[in-house]
Amino acid sequence: MSNQQQPANIIFESSKHLESGEPEPQLKPNLLTLYSMRFCPFAQRTRLVLQHKQLPHQIVNLNLVRKPDWFLAKTRTPEPPLYPGDARKRAAMRLAVGKMGDSVIPAFYRWAMRRGDEQKAEWESLLAGLTQLQAQLGDSNFFGDCDGANGRPDDLALDRAAAGRRKDAGLPAARGQYRQALKAGTGSSRGKNVLMETAKHLESGEPEPQLKPNLLTLYSMRFCPAHRLVLQHKQLPHQIVNLNLVRKPDWFLAKSASGKVPALLEPDGSVLEDSLVTSRHLEETHRESALYPSNADKRAQMDGVIAQMGEKVIPAFYRLFGVSGDEKKAAFEQLVTELESMQSTLGDSNFSPMADLMIWPWFERLKPSCSLAGFQVPEERLKSLMSWMGRMEQQRAVLETRNTDEA
Numbered sequence: 001m002s003n004q005q006q007p008a009n010i011i012f013e014s015s016k017h018l019e020s021g022e023p024e025p026q027l028k029p030n031l032l033t034l035y036s037m038r039f040c041p042f043a044q045r046t047r048l049v050l051q052h053k054q055l056p057h058q059i060v061n062l063n064l065v066r067k068p069d070w071f072l073a074k075t076r077t078p079e080p081p082l083y084p085g086d087a088r089k090r091a092a093m094r095l096a097v098g099k100m101g102d103s104v105i106p107a108f109y110r111w112a113m114r115r116g117d118e119q120k121a122e123w124e125s126l127l128a129g130l131t132q133l134q135a136q137l138g139d140s141n142f143f144g145d146c147d148g149a150n151g152r153p154d155d156l157a158l159d160r161a162a163a164g165r166r167k168d169a170g171l172p173a174a175r176g177q178y179r180q181a182l183k184a185g186t187g188s189s190r191g192k193n194v195l196m197e198t199a200k201h202l203e204s205g206e207p208e209p210q211l212k213p214n215l216l217t218l219y220s221m222r223f224c225p226a227h228r229l230v231l232q233h234k235q236l237p238h239q240i241v242n243l244n245l246v247r248k249p250d251w252f253l254a255k256s257a258s259g260k261v262p263a264l265l266e267p268d269g270s271v272l273e274d275s276l277v278t279s280r281h282l283e284e285t286h287r288e289s290a291l292y293p294s295n296a297d298k299r300a301q302m303d304g305v306i307a308q309m310g311e312k313v314i315p316a317f318y319r320l321f322g323v324s325g326d327e328k329k330a331a332f333e334q335l336v337t338e339l340e341s342m343q344s345t346l347g348d349s350n351f352s353p354m355a356d357l358m359i360w361p362w363f364e365r366l367k368p369s370c371s372l373a374g375f376q377v378p379e380e381r382l383k384s385l386m387s388w389m390g391r392m393e394q395q396r397a398v399l400e401t402r403n404t405d406e407a
């Protein structure tokens with residue numbers, strides 16, 4: 001910004017990146033303050049919104065290697081407020097932002113850091129990500145018509161949480177053992193609101209099942225951490241089509257952009273993808289049994305928990321199955337450390353309804369997965385999380401979506 005005219009709505013900007021040991025600058029009262037770093041693209045997202053809305057604000061630039069204590073003492077993240085009024089557009093928006101975090105941003109950094117043939121290969125993957133993103137771009141901007149945002153909260157951090165779960169396609173190799181271990185938990189009874197569920201995972205070559213009309217349809221796979229939880233929590237009538245993810249039927253690929261589950265087919269024929277995106281969409285379009293806290297601070301905390309899960313815990317969880325020997329031990333210790341950090345944000349009770357449900361599938365799998373990897377969950381270190389798990393296991397949605405091997 002140094003060579004350019006400072007926009008009038010930026011009332012103050014610290015001229016240097018402040019670091020540990022330096023005093024906190026005198027902030028102008030009653031003004032938005034953005035803690036930032038000049039070259040950070042994520043901070044730029046927020047600056048873009050501030051400029052788009054021409055909101056008066058001040059910017060405190062920070063040295064991210066030696067962060068000042070007064071900054072570390074502040075934890076809240078601002079809520080980005082630019083949303084289309086239409087719930088489906090909001091869902092599409094989240095998907096596009098998620099895609100950016102999932103594939104385009106990592107490919108961009110890999111491309112910038114590699115050389116020679118490796119760099120060429122990364123360029124291809126960057127282009128592939130951009131092409132996918134472009135598929136969502138209409139004639140103008142992505143979501144140019146942000147007609148009267150309806151005040152519903154949302155966040156980009158949550159969408160970024162999806163980025164942590166790219167590599168989650170594989171279940172442990174010893175699938176039978178794993179299922180057995182999962183089964184050892186409480187049994188499940190499918191809720192009455194599940195009006196149809198395919199008895200098997202349908203595959204390429206098999207005909208599309210006859211779907212009941214005017215009903216939500218969830219394309220799923222029984223052992224995937226897909227989120228049936230929100231449908232159960234809200235007791236929404238729906239039908240489930242389970243799919244073989246190795247040999248996906250063509251009729252499913254024709255409906256889905258990513259070919260992944262979960263995907264939600266709405267009665268009007270539109271298809272939504274991504275577990276976080278579809279869960280939030282259901283919350284926004286079906287107000288019964290609300291999952292968002294009404295308090296804005298609590299909503300921000302909820303987003304933080306979901307983001308922490310996606311960025312830290314879930315990658316650590318899957319890493320356990322990608323390494324062996326000493327690396328496996330280190331991966332387990334890392335997982336426990338991440339869980340401890342998660343625990344430190346858990347109060348005396350639960351996280352928040354949406355956060356509880358969005359992180360639960362991996363906790364359901366925690367003990368069986370650790371024991372399969374040859375470790376035991378250190379319950380003493382994770383006491384509050386264990387009590388939270390005990391409470392979660394009583395919840396109706398959890399009981400009604402629990403995995404069993406009844407297929």
Ligand SMILES: N[C@@H](CCC(=O)N[C@@H](CS)C(=O)NCC(=O)O)C(=O)O
Binds near residue numbers: 165245273
């Ligand atoms: N970001 C997606 C990830 C979905 C995902 O990776 N699903 C896995 C099953 S657990 C899948 O469909 N894998 C098949 C594939 O990658 O082709 C979400 O949150 O829904």
